[in-house]
Every structure is written in C-alpha cells, then in structure tokens.
Amino acid sequence: MMNAHIITIGDELLIGQVINTNQATIADRLNEIGVDVTEMTTVGDDTEAILAAFTRAWESAGAVIVTGGLGPTHDDITKSAVCRFFRTDLIPDANVRKQVALILNQRNFPWTDAAEAQAMVPRNATAFPNPVGTAPGLRFDGENRWFFVLPGVPFEMKEMVDAWIVPFLRQHAGENVIRHRTLRTTGIAESLLAQQLGDLDQILQGARLAFLPSTMGLRLRITVHARTAGEADRIVAGVEERIRAKASTYIYGTGEEELEEVVGRMLTERNMTLAVAESCTGGFIAHRLTNVSGSSAYFTYGAVTYSNESKMNILDVPSSVLGAHGAVSRETAEAMAAGIRKKAGTDIGLATTGIAGPTGGSPEKPVGLVWIACADAAGVVSVKFMFGEGRLRVKERASQSALDLVRRRLLGIE
Amino acid sequence: MMNAHIITIGDELLIGQVINTNQATIADRLNEIGVDVTEMTTVGDDTEAILAAFTRAWESAGAVIVTGGLGPTHDDITKSAVCRFFRTDLIPDANVRKQVALILNQRNFPWTDAAEAQAMVPRNATAFPNPVGTAPGLRFDGENRWFFVLPGVPFEMKEMVDAWIVPFLRQHAGENVIRHRTLRTTGIAESLLAQQLGDLDQILQGARLAFLPSTMGLRLRITVHARTAGEADRIVAGVEERIRAKASTYIYGTGEEELEEVVGRMLTERNMTLAVAESCTGGFIAHRLTNVSGSSAYFTYGAVTYSNESKMNILDVPSSVLGAHGAVSRETAEAMAAGIRKKAGTDIGLATTGIAGPTGGSPEKPVGLVWIACADAAGVVSVKFMFGEGRLRVKERASQSALDLVRRRLLGIE
Numbered sequence: 001m002m003n004a005h006i007i008t009i010g011d012e013l014l015i016g017q018v019i020n021t022n023q024a025t026i027a028d029r030l031n032e033i034g035v036d037v038t039e040m041t042t043v044g045d046d047t048e049a050i051l052a053a054f055t056r057a058w059e060s061a062g063a064v065i066v067t068g069g070l071g072p073t074h075d076d077i078t079k080s081a082v083c084r085f086f087r088t089d090l091i092p093d094a095n096v097r098k099q100v101a102l103i104l105n106q107r108n109f110p111w112t113d114a115a116e117a118q119a120m121v122p123r124n125a126t127a128f129p130n131p132v133g134t135a136p137g138l139r140f141d142g143e144n145r146w147f148f149v150l151p152g153v154p155f156e157m158k159e160m161v162d163a164w165i166v167p168f169l170r171q172h173a174g175e176n177v178i179r180h181r182t183l184r185t186t187g188i189a190e191s192l193l194a195q196q197l198g199d200l201d202q203i204l205q206g207a208r209l210a211f212l213p214s215t216m217g218l219r220l221r222i223t224v225h226a227r228t229a230g231e232a233d234r235i236v237a238g239v240e241e242r243i244r245a246k247a248s249t250y251i252y253g254t255g256e257e258e259l260e261e262v263v264g265r266m267l268t269e270r271n272m273t274l275a276v277a278e279s280c281t282g283g284f285i286a287h288r289l290t291n292v293s294g295s296s297a298y299f300t301y302g303a304v305t306y307s308n309e310s311k312m313n314i315l316d317v318p319s320s321v322l323g324a325h326g327a328v329s330r331e332t333a334e335a336m337a338a339g340i341r342k343k344a345g346t347d348i349g350l351a352t353t354g355i356a357g358p359t360g361g362s363p364e365k366p367v368g369l370v371w372i373a374c375a376d377a378a379g380v381v382s383v384k385f386m387f388g389e390g391r392l393r394v395k396e397r398a399s400q401s402a403l404d405l406v407r408r409r410l411l412g413i414e
Numbered sequence: 415m416m417n418a419h420i421i422t423i424g425d426e427l428l429i430g431q432v433i434n435t436n437q438a439t440i441a442d443r444l445n446e447i448g449v450d451v452t453e454m455t456t457v458g459d460d461t462e463a464i465l466a467a468f469t470r471a472w473e474s475a476g477a478v479i480v481t482g483g484l485g486p487t488h489d490d491i492t493k494s495a496v497c498r499f500f501r502t503d504l505i506p507d508a509n510v511r512k513q514v515a516l517i518l519n520q521r522n523f524p525w526t527d528a529a530e531a532q533a534m535v536p537r538n539a540t541a542f543p544n545p546v547g548t549a550p551g552l553r554f555d556g557e558n559r560w561f562f563v564l565p566g567v568p569f570e571m572k573e574m575v576d577a578w579i580v581p582f583l584r585q586h587a588g589e590n591v592i593r594h595r596t597l598r599t600t601g602i603a604e605s606l607l608a609q610q611l612g613d614l615d616q617i618l619q620g621a622r623l624a625f626l627p628s629t630m631g632l633r634l635r636i637t638v639h640a641r642t643a644g645e646a647d648r649i650v651a652g653v654e655e656r657i658r659a660k661a662s663t664y665i666y667g668t669g670e671e672e673l674e675e676v677v678g679r680m681l682t683e684r685n686m687t688l689a690v691a692e693s694c695t696g697g698f699i700a701h702r703l704t705n706v707s708g709s710s711a712y713f714t715y716g717a718v719t720y721s722n723e724s725k726m727n728i729l730d731v732p733s734s735v736l737g738a739h740g741a742v743s744r745e746t747a748e749a750m751a752a753g754i755r756k757k758a759g760t761d762i763g764l765a766t767t768g769i770a771g772p773t774g775g776s777p778e779k780p781v782g783l784v785w786i787a788c789a790d791a792a793g794v795v796s797v798k799f800m801f802g803e804g805r806l807r808v809k810e811r812a813s814q815s816a817l818d819l820v821r822r823r824l825l826g827i828e
Contacts, residue, residue, distance in 0.1 A: 011624055012635065014451045015594065016442030018626070021433055023456070028430030037428045038463065042437070042454035045624070049452065072605050073625040074614060106782060106802040107603070114605030132804060153627055155807065210431065221431075276718075282704025283697035286718040290696025291806060293772055295720070301728065302718030304690075304700040310715040310758070344724070358707055391707060 002173045004030050005061035006040045007053050009068035009078055010152055014044045022067050022157055029161050033170045034178040035063060045069055050081040054147075058085075062145045063169060065161075068152030070135035072114030079138075082149055083122050086140055090120040096136045099129035125149075128164045132156050137164060146172070179224045179232040181240060184257065185250040186217030186404050193218060196247050203242045207235055215396045216259075249413050252404065259403045260288040260295075266410050267298040267348075274406070275344030276302045277315050277336040279327065280354035280370055285399045301344040305336070315339030326365070328353050333371035334380045341375045348409070349375040352402050354385075356394040370398045374405045381409070415639070416587040418444050419475035420454045421467050423482035423492055424566055428458045436481050436571055443575050448590040449477060449583055459483055464495040468561075472499075476559045477583060479575075482566030484549040493552075496563055497536050500554055504534040510550045513543035539563075542578045546570050551578060560586070593638045593646040595654060598671065599664040600631030600818050607632060610661050617656045621649055629810045630673075663827050666818065673817045674702040674709075680824050681712040681762075688820065689758030690716045691729055691750040693741065694768035694784055699813045715758040719750070729753030740779070742767050747785035748794045755789045762823070763789040766816050768799075770808040784812045788819045795823070 006026050012018040020042060027037045041057065043049040050069075057064045069078035083089060097119035104115060118134045121127040128137035135151035137160045148165055150157045185193065190213055197203060204222075212219040222239045226232035244251060253262045267274055276285050276299075286302030289295050303314050308327055311317040317335040325331040333353050341349025354370025361367035367389055373382035383405060387397040408414070420440050426432040434456060441451045452475065457463040464483075471478045483492030497503060511533035518529060532548045535541040542551035549565035551574045562579055564571045599607065604627050611617060618636075626633040636653045640646035658665060667676045681688055690699050690713075700716030703709050717728050722741055725731040731749040739745040747767050755763025768784025775781035781803055787796035797819060801811040822828075 011622075011637070012626055013438070014441055014454070015445045015637075016438040016440070016451075017594070017596070017635065019433060019435055019438045024427070024430040024433045026430070027428055031429045037430075038458065038460075039467075040428070040434075040454075040456035044452065046452075053453075071625065071627065073608050075622075075624050103802065106780075106800055108800045109603045109606070112605045112609065114608065132802070132807075155629065155804070212431065278697075278700075281701075282709075283692075283700025283716050283718070284704075286692075286697025287695075287701045287809070290698075290718070290720065290770075291809070293770075293805060295696075300721040301724040302697050302716075302720075304697065304704070304716030304718070306704065306710050306716075307714045314715065356704075392705060395701075395705070 001034060001036050002062040002169070003036045003038045003060075004063040004065060005057035006037060007057055007064065007066045008040070008042045008152070009045065009050060009066065011044045011075070013042050021154055022152065025154070025158055026065050026067070026161055029166055030063070030065075030169070032178065032180055033166055033173060035169055035173050045075050045077055047077055047081050047084070050078065051085055054081070054085045058142070058145070058147060064145075064147045065150065065165065066148065067150045067157050070149065070151040072117055072134070078149060079122070082125075082138065082140075086122060086124060088123045088125075091123050092119055093121045093127050093136070096121060096127050096129050099131075099136070100134045103130070103132075103134050128160060130156055130160065131163060132159050139168075177226050177229050177232045179226070179229075179236050181222045181236045182255055183220045183222075183240065183243060183251050184217060184253045184259075185220065185247065186252060186259065186400050188218065188247070188250045190218055193247060193250065197243065198246065203246075204239060207239045209239075215393050216400045252407055258288070258291075259400060259407065261292050263403050263406050263410075264289065264292045264295055264298060266407065268294075270410065272348060273298050273300055273346040274348045274350065275300055275340045275346040277340035277349065277351040278302065278304050279306060279311070279336070279352055280356045281352045281395050281399050281402070282306065282356075284395045285350070285352065285402055288399055288403070300346060301340070303340055303343075311336060315343065328355055328365050328369060328371060330371055330373075330382050330384065333373035333382050334375070337373035337375035337382075338380055347376060348406060350402055350406055352398050354387075354394065354398060356391045357389060358391060368394055370394065370401075372398065372402045372405055374409050376409060381405070415448065415450055415590045416476040416583070417450045417452045417474075418477040418479060419471035420451060421471055421478065421480045422454070422456045422566070423459065423464060423480065425458045427456050435568055436566065439568070439572055440479050440481070440575055443580055444477070444479075444583070445592055445594075447580060447584045447587060448592050449587050450592070459491055461491055461495050461498070464492065465499055468495070468499045472556070472559075472561060478559075478561045479564065479579065480562065481564045481571050484563065484565045492563065493536070496539075496552065496554075500536060500538060502537045502539075505537050506533055507535045507541050507550070510535060510541050510543050513545075513550070514548045517544070517546075517548050542574060544570055544574065545577065546573050553582075591640050591643050591646045593640070593643075593650050595636045595650050596669055597634045597636075597654065597657060597665050598631060598667045598673075599634065599661065600666060600673065600814050602632070602661070602664045604632055607661060607664065611657065612660065617660070618653060619649075621653045623653070629807050630814045663822075666821055672702070673814060673821070675706050677817050677820050678703065678706045678709055678712060680821065684824065686762060687712050687714055687758075687760040688762045688764060689714060689754045689760040691754035691763065691765040692716065692718050693720060693725070693750070693766055694770045695766045695809050695812050695816065696720065696770075698809045699764070699766065699816055702813055702817070714760060715754070717754055717757075725750060729757065742769055742779050742783060742785060744785055744787075744796050744798065747787035747796050748789070751787035751789035751796075752794055761790060762820060764816055764820055766812050768801075768808065768812060770805045771803060772805060782808055784808065784815075786812065786816045786819055788823050790823060795819070
C-alpha cells in the first residue's frame with residue numbers, strides 16, 4: 001500500500017490566520033483511493049524549512065503532495081525551492097502559457113511579467129495546467145515515487161487533486177481496494193439515530209461505520225477493505241441495505257449530493273415549480289437552490305422579506321395576522337407560504353420566519369425559534385423548530401429543515 | 415525570540431475526516447505573545463511516528479506543543495509514548511485525581527478504571543488539571559525549553575492553552591513583540607496590485623508583506639517584529655499608510671471584516687436603505703447581507719428573479735428590453751436595479767444578471783459574464799464583469815463586486 005506525506009506551505013498557517021483545510025481535502029481524496037497518509041507537515045515561506053521538509057518527505061513517502069506558495073508575488077518561493085531541491089532550472093512551457101493566457105483573458109486581465117513567470121516550469125517536471133487559475137501543478141518522478149506541487153488556493157488545489165493526482169495515483173497505487181459510501185441524513189440527532197439502528201455488529205458484519213455530524217445533518221460513512229472491487233461493492237451494498245431498512249426516511253442522499261440537488265431532481269421529475277419566501281434565512285435557501293445548474297427550470301422566484309412591510313406588500317400577509325401573532329408565528333409562516341405560491345404561480349410555496357439572533361429573542365420566542373411552512377395544492381403545513389444559538393447556524397439548520405419539508409411533502413412522508 | 419513546534423496526533427486527521435483547527439488555535443495564541451511557530455507536524459496514533467516527531471521537535475524548538483491521543487480509549491497512546499520519550503513511568507497525582515472526580519460527578523458518570531488511568535501522570539512531568547474534561551495537561555522542562563502535552567478535544571485544548579500555556583510562556587518567552595495587520599482588497603488582480611504598489615522595499619522598510627488571494631479578493635498581511643508594542647504599532651501604521659497611498663480605493667476593510675459588514679455600517683451611518691434584485695447570484699447577496707446582525711435596519715427586501723417572467727412581474731422590467739437585449743445585458747441590469755429600488759422604496763437598488771454556468775453560455779455571452787447595476791438618487795450605473803468558470807465562484811465573485819459597487823457609489827469612487 002502506498003503511503004503519502006502532505007506538505008502545506010504558508011506563513012498564514014503558522015500564525016493561525018488560516019485554518020488548514022487543504023490537508024484534510026487531500027487526505028480525504030487519497031484515502032478514498034487506498035493511499036495511506038502517514039504524515040503532514042506545515043512550514044512557512046522559508047526556503048531552508050521548505051527544503052528540510054522536502055528532504056524528509058521524499059525519503060519516506062511514495063507520494064509527496066506539496067501545496068502553497070506557487071503564486072506570482074515575492075512571498076511565493078515554492079517554485080524556486082523545488083528547483084533547488086531537484087537541481088534544475090525554469091523553462092517556458094507552451095501549454096501552461098496558453099492556459100494562463102486563457103484564464104487572464106476570461107477575467108479581462110492584461111498579460112504581465114507575473115503571468116510570464118507563471119508560464120515557466122522546472123525543466124525536469126511534468127506540468128499540469130491549472131484549469132481554474134494561473135499557477136500550474138508540477139510532478140517530479142522518482143523511482144516508483146512521485147512528488148506533486150500544487151497551488152494553495154483551496155478551490156484550485158481541489159480541482160487539480162481530482163482531475164490529475166487522484167487518477168494518476170489510482171493507476172500507480174497498487175492492488176488494495178477501499179470503498180467508502182456516505183449516506184446523508186437530516187432531521188435526527190446522532191444518539192437517536194444510533195438507537196434506531198440498534199446492533200451495529202449485525203448491520204456492519206466487519207465493515208466500518210463513522211458518524212460525521214455537521215450543522216446540516218449527520219453523514220454515515222461506510223468503509224470497506226477488500227481484495228477486489230466487486231467484493232467491496234457487494235459488501236457496501238449489503239451494509240447500506242441494512243441501514244436503510246432501519247432509517248430510510250431520514251436519508252435524503254448519498255455521497256456529495258446536497259439536499260437542494262435532491263429536491264431539484266424531484267421537482268424536475270414531477271414537472272413542478274417552487275417559490276420561496278424567506279425571512280430569517282435571508283436568501284440562503286434561494287442561494288442553495290440556485291447553486292444547482294438548471295434550477296431555473298423549477299425555481300422561478302425567491303423573496304427575501306425581512307421587514308413586516310415587505311411581508312405585507314410583497315406576500316400579502318394580512319397586517320391583522322402580523323398584529324395578532326407577530327412575524328415569528330405559525331400563522332405568519334403559513335400566510336407567507338400561501339402568499340409566495342399565489343404571487344409566483346408555482347406548485348409549491350415555501351416560507352421561513354424566525355429569530356436568527358444574536359438579538360431579538362424573548363422568553364416566549366427565544367433565539368433559534370423558526371417556523372417553516374410549505375403550501376401546495378393540498379393545503380399548507382407548518383412545523384416549529386428550535387435551532388439554538390449562532391446566527392449562521394440557525395440559517396443553515398432552517399434552510400436544511402425547509403428543503404427537507406419539501407422533500408417529505410413530495411414523498412408523502414409525515 | 416522563542417520558536418515553537420506544534421504536533422497534532424490522530425488517525426482522524428490523516429484520513430481527512432476532521433479538519434485540524436487545533437493547529438490554528440494554538441498558533442494564533444502563541445503568535446499573540448511573540449512566540450514564533452516554525453513548524454507543525456501531524457501524525458497518526460502510531461508510537462514510532464509519534465516518537466520520531468517528538469525527537470525532531472525537541473531538538474529544534476523552544477516550545478513543543480502536543481495535542482491528541484490523551485483520552486481513555488484504546489487508540490489513545492500519547493501518554494505512553496511521552497513516558498517512553500522522557501524515560502519515565504506513571505504515578506498517581508492527587509490534584510488531578512480530585513479534578514477528574516469533580517468532572518465525573520458534574521456529569522453524573524461513575525468512577526471507572528479509565529478514570530483511574532486519567533489520574534496517573536508521568537513521574538517527571540508537571541501536571542495541569544483539565545478544567546473542563548478528564549485528561550490533564552503535562553509539562554516537561556528542558557534547558558530553557560518546554561514540552562507541553564494537551565488533550566485533542568478542541569474546547570478542552572483551548573481552555574488549557576489560555577489558562578496555562580499562554581501565561582507560562584509569556585513569562586518565559588522574553589521581550590519580543592509581533593504585530594500583524596491585514597488589509598482586505600477586492601477588484602484588482604494580485605499581479606496588478608503588486609505592480610501598483612511598486613518598490614516593496616520602500617513600502618516595507620524591513621516589515622514583511624504577504625499576498626493572500628481568495629475568490630473574494632486579495633488580503634495583504636503586514637507582519638512586524640519589534641522590541642516594544644509601541645514600536646511595533648508605529649511601524650505597522652507606517653507600512654499601512656504607504657500601502658494606502660498607492661492602492662486606497664481597492665481596500666475595503668481590515669482584519670476579519672467582511673464587505674457586507676462594511677457596506678452595512680456605511681448604510682447605517684448615512685441612514686440609507688438597500689434592496690437587491692438578483693438573477694445569477696440567486697440570493698447569495700441577500701444571504702451575505704443578512705449574515706450581519708442588525709441588517710434589518712437597512713436591508714428591507716431582496717428579490718431572486720430567476721425567470722424572465724419574474725423580472726417583468728416583480729421588477730417591472732419591460733418585455734421590450736428583455737426582447738431587444740436579452741436577460742443578460744446592461745439594459746436589463748439597469749432596469750432591474752431601478753425596478754427593485756422603486757418597488758421597495760429604498761435609497762439604493764442593486765441588481766445582478768449573468769451566466770453562472772456551466773450551461774447557458776454562447777460566444778457573445780460566455781459563462782462568467784455578469785452585468786451589475788446600482789440605482790440611487792443620482793441615477794443608474796452599471797459595470798460588465800467576466801468572472802470565468804465555476805458556478806459557485808461566479809456567484810461569489812459577482813456578489814463581492816456588487817457589494818463593492820455599492821461601497822464605491824457611497825464613497826464617490828469611480
């Protein structure tokens with residue numbers, strides 16, 4: 001089994017200004033293809049420290065993955081350190097140059113000396129043009145070992161790990177097969193789900209299961225080691241079936257699938273449309289829905305009605321309802337859902353109203369209280385939630401519960 | 415100046431299941447008291463790997479901070495590894511035992527063998543009872559150097575860093591002061607900003623400057639070492655002044671300040687209100703604005719008008735404009751901005767329309783093309799942007815440019 005050493009470079013990491021998410025992203029991807037990360041090192045923008053880390057990693061790991069310090073400015077010294085380490089110099093690369101020009105052109109930026117520098121790569125490296133930025137990836141080949149250098153900007157790094165390093169190492173990493181499958185749940189606490197699953201040994205039969213909680217819900221990750229892909233897939237499928245038999249209604253998707261994609265697909269299949277009226281979620285549900293390509297087919301209109309006036313003027317919520325029950329109430333939520341549905345002429349109207357905090361709470365209506373309502377041809381349903389403290393967490397939890405309410409309505413789950 | 419090496423231990427880090435926030439927390443705290451973190455190492459629950467990391471760190475650092483693997487379960491091997499490293503054995507500690515009993519009692523947990531094990535500490539260590547958990551902190555003293563061991567649970571670790579390590583090292587780390595200041599920019603590429611700043615030596619005069627790029631813009635981080643706080647502050651202020659003299663219009667904030675907070679404060683100061691009409695940004699601008707507590711004072715209404723119908727019905731965009739110029743055009747953007755401003759009765763109307771992709775592009779209107787318009791009492795201005803590929807990145811960049819357009823209008827910057 002191949003082992004890997006991840007080296008992340010940047011002063012911003014050593015002073016604690018930036019949390020190192022790149023390490024976890026790379027480790028997760030390598031783990032999925034059966035490459036064992038045995039060490040991670042972080043050093044600053046300092047040539048001697050970088051060279052010492054390179055030396056140590058290259059002596060002990062089958063794959064070395066380096067990120068950071070590949071940009072065009074003075075503090076980006078990784079490329080020169082790599083040249084020193086592999087005793088080479090920089091030469092122009094026509095493919096990289098073309099890609100840098102394309103990216104600058106897309107963004108309407110002029111060609112500069114810095115761009116020219118980005119198009120230079122070490123003589124004995126294989127360069128991988130950056131699909132979404134200007135710093136190319138670099139690969140040096142040793143004897144049955146590989147040294148990769150990537151830019152540190154997380155989304156650029158991630159694109160290149162997925163498009164380049166993972167396929168390359170999958171080919172070179174050998175025989176062992178690891179399979180992961182993640183089931184995504186929402187609307188149930190970790191301890192309750194564990195209770196509902198019952199005897200884990202019976203469900204797992206040798207496989208491993210991790211509970212991964214987040215604001216948006218709980219992911220269940222099944223891990224299986226096997227000698228062949230067929231065997232691994234068979235074991236995973238069995239575990240998944242036994243979990244679903246115990247907790248199917250809470251599982252909305254698998255893998256990296258987001259709830260907004262699931263709801264979008266269900267609406268598309270049913271040829272239905274959706275409009276959203278948001279108070280406390282403040283546009284976050286619309287943002288999530290429109291993160292899905294093609295969402296314009298079913299999502300036509302979202303209204304962020306933060307004030308009482310806009311609830312009345314835009315959604316026709318009666319002032320008597322707001323007066324009698326307040327903006328955060330079952331009655332207002334239901335009037336918002338029915339109002340946006342009528343206004344937009346959609347099949348479904350979804351609405352949220354609550355107290356995201358940190359201010360605005362009271363003993364009767366504390367921070368974290370959110371009413372969610374869903375209107376469709378059959379009428380209006382509404383649910384009360386208590387999401388606790390934390391403005392952004394309240395928005396996230398409320399958006400997830402709102403989308404889940406649509407999913408449950410469409411599937412006829414109570 | 416004292417340097418430090420942080421070692422984090424845990425298999426969950428090496429498989430990418432958990433993002434390593436402990437490193438950043440510790441680094442941030444040490445940095446504040448003038449201790450320079452020069453390296454961070456992460457290894458798994460593996461005695462040989464742990465001992466190798468200890469050896470390397472203890473040879474080169476004035477302070478070694480170790481976290482993780484101090485718990486009571488089978489995979490927690492840090493305490494035995496520490497005993498091997500410092501050639502010592504475990505003895506009971508009365509103070510620690512009392513604290514463990516107190517914590518268990520608070521949580522209504524019984525005394526067990528695991529609790530007994532937590533109360534044992536290495537013979538030549540100084541133990542620090544855990545104020546919020548059961549695993550104590552440990553300190554070993556070398557010649558003018560210190561080796562700390564902490565539990566890995568983030569909030570326990572943090573408590574002990576603040577209550578124990580920071581005061582201890584502040585006493586022992588000597589005189590040095592480090593100051594950082596971050597200036598946040600948007601709307602200018604890294605290479606262009608570097609060009610605009612010109613001769614960095616003249617600007618920095620011995621200070622350090624890091625360029626930290628992200629989708630939302632570029633941060634400039636100034637770092638200064640000095641003997642006194644007053645001297646450090648004076649040097650930082652000088653560097654900031656020289657940077658602002660070259661690039662003031664691109665700098666929207668400092669530190670951790672987000673552009674939506676800056677715009678919110680400017681609106682509040684001017685007693686002005688804002689409404690937003692979003693097509694390609696799909697609610698993300700409203701989401702960002704409503705992430706700021708108190709935003710209901712100036713942000714009254716957001717409309718996510720994804721379809722042509724909703725642009726006409728909700729914003730009164732004339733069908734002739736949509737017919738002649740299309741939904742993604744200067745004319746539609748300006749009609750949307752003027753429309754939302756009128757509809758909501760606000761001082762400012764902001765609008766976005768563009769092609770977020772991955773589908774919907776054409777040679778004349780490629781993916782990444784976004785028109786942004788801002789309407790106020792003086793009229794409507796609009797700007798064309800090319801943001802490249804990536805649906806979420808297009809939304810992020812467009813939201814940032816849109817908020818920056820409001821900032822520039824309010825400040826009278828062209």
